[in-house]
Amino acid sequence: MNAHVGFVGLGHMGGPMAAHLVKAGYRVRGFDLAPEARAAAAEAGVQVVGAAPEAAAGADVVITMLPVGRHVLSVYQEEGLLAAAAPGTLFIDCSTIDVADARAAHEAAVRAGHRALDAPVSGGVVGAEAATLTFMVGGGAEDLPQAEPLLAAMGRKVVHCGPPGAGQAAKICNNMIVGISMIAVSEAFVLAESLGLSHEALYDVASTSSGQCWALTVNCPVPGPVPTSPANHGYRPGFAAPLMAKDLGLAASAARAGGVNAELGLRAAELYAEFAQGAGAHEDFSGIVRVIREGENTRPPDGSSPG
Structure with missing residues (x-):
């Protein structure tokens, strides 16, 4: 794999998910606020960077796994994740957030010239570690072919649920x-x-x-x-x-x-x-x-x- 993936949020869920992408051959550049999360990700082969926008710069796909909707919207806009990415980058948010926030994040990505999917997961930490997650995807079906290989590396089932917000x-x-x-x-x-x-x-x-x-x-x-x-x-x-x-x-x-x-x-x-x-x-x-x-x-x- 030569695809470059940016990954923001390397905690109990995001860390193992990013590690599975590395194992699958993706080049993963990641960021997390917590030093221990960054250290664990680096040990798993993730190239850890100093800020969220650095993870998005030059990425083909940017994945976020964050606690709540305001964090997603903040990192997308105020912290410059969308601005740092090349035009047309696919953003996949795997956080579990409010449906309204998911739709707002999708709209912000599109306004910035990108594409976006919401793809929350089921399976918990055990599923993240074993790569057996189920991904519930909302967004355009035309973006699934690019997303599915990455999601398959982190889980075992991908379900397209409908338009933006349907995954949430x-x-x-x-x-x-x-x-x-x-x-x-x-x-x-x-x-x-x-x-x-x-x-x-x-x-x-x-x-x-x-x-x-x-x-x-x-x-x-x-x-x-x-x-x-x-x-x-x-x-x-x-x-x-x-x-x-x-x-x-x-x-x-x-x-x-x-x-x-x-x-x-x-x-x-x-x-x-x-x-x-x-x-x-x-x-x-x-x-x-x-x-x-x-x-x-x-x-x-x-x-x-x-x-």
Whole structure:
């Protein structure tokens, strides 16, 4: 590969993704604010530069993986990423951000004479490290042929979801399903415990019947049934609770703005926001089961709020 890729955001997700591009033969020039992220990227073969615009200069494709929408818009415009790139450069934003911010970033790139795709990912840090991510892409189909080889080097599935912002829409809808499902699975295990049913018995039944879902069979929230789940490793994050709280917050905002009756999604967003600010700050999102277990007797028998 002779293509030159600029990569801005070399953290827990972006770092492994950039490393996979290097392994695939791409020349990757990257930047991150954190010294430890820059050091890890350099060790993986990324040419680390001193500022974001340096990563974009002369690049064929520029990939960003940043925490929130304001960071994407800032690095694109105020920090000069768009201005530093050659005309017609393809910008791919893999951050998970608000749909409105994704569309604004796309419009800013186009105004600057570039092309743009939003391509948030599913799979978490584990998927980034194993190159098994799913990319949900929004933007023009005509730009996919250039983007797909790079995305394939970092993941195993690429889905074109529609026009600008559609990738972000798919991401927040998908994670609303996962977040609600994890709470449902956790509540079921806590109920099973109260009824004297073992974790393994419930798992054996639900995993082969109508209760089967990813939150149960891959990321099971209790120790035992799925050896590779975070529950068997001290809830070390595969997908951290603060990230789930962020994504559900985006979904909740979109639901409110659109007048969508999403009662479970809104409640899930509240639960994860509380969890992420407390015990779950450094844990996998499946650790929510412990909040449910510890809070099982906090409501009076009639179901009203305590106090």
